[in-house]
Amino acid sequence: DAKTTQPPSMDCAEGRAANLPCNHSTISGNEYVYWYRQIHSQGPQYIIHGLKNNETNEMASLIITEDRKSSTLILPHATLRDTAVYYCIVRVAGTYKYIFGTGTRLKVLA
Amino acid sequence: DVKVTQSSRYLVKRTGEKVFLECVQDMDHENMFWYRQDPGLGLRLIYFSYDVKMKEKGDIPEGYSVSREKKERFSLILESASTNQTSMYLCASSSGQGARNQPQHFGDGTRLSIL
Numbered sequence: 624d625a626k627t628t629q630p631p632s633m634d635c636a637e638g639r640a641a642n643l644p645c646n647h648s649t650i651s652g653n654e655y656v657y658w659y660r661q662i663h664s665q666g667p668q669y670i671i672h673g674l675k676n677n678e679t680n681e682m683a684s685l686i687i688t689e690d691r692k693s694s695t696l697i698l699p700h701a702t703l704r705d706t707a708v709y710y711c712i713v714r715v716a717g718t719y720k721y722i723f724g725t726g727t728r729l730k731v732l733a
Numbered sequence: 734d735v736k737v738t739q740s741s742r743y744l745v746k747r748t749g750e751k752v753f754l755e756c757v758q759d760m761d762h763e764n765m766f767w768y769r770q771d772p773g774l775g776l777r778l779i780y781f782s783y784d785v786k787m788k789e790k791g792d793i794p795e796g797y798s799v800s801r802e803k804k805e806r807f808s809l810i811l812e813s814a815s816t817n818q819t820s821m822y823l824c825a826s827s828s829g830q831g832a833r834n835q836p837q838h839f840g841d842g843t844r845l846s847i848l
Contacts, residue, residue: 721778
């Protein structure tokens, strides 16, 4: 099963872009990358997902490297409400199974 | 917006009790999931269902059962609660349309304490 590696914590100044990296070097060709975040005492919130092309929605952008071994989630203008644990997840091919890692704890500073 | 609603945010039960956790989704999703989340262990899949009356075991099904009698509702049952089942329980749903890449959407969880 493809695993993901993320830094345990990051800080970002309010109003600046937050760039959260994720390594998934063992990902296979048909496995998608998903990003979720979890604010304390709430359930994980879906942010964005992609296969090989870069993706953008109203919350964030997802940049996937050409070899698909890593990706970056970009929050273009971080606010204090973006303080959360961010999970990069690879879904096991052919299944509904997600593999959650320990995530990155992002703290947005005023 | 997808709405996944779990019946209780906090629940306290005693060992040996039969416990029911309920989850309802309003997006007509085919797939529903039950996870538990524990510090240091992340989210672990207990059971999932891809259709009414259908269920499949996840990674840690022991001590649990599930029921899906209606498409929008998925229940998790602790047959005889034990203290090691104290945890945060999360329900999720996803569309079964097209490939399996549709994202899962989570409820806010039930924090269950077994005394």
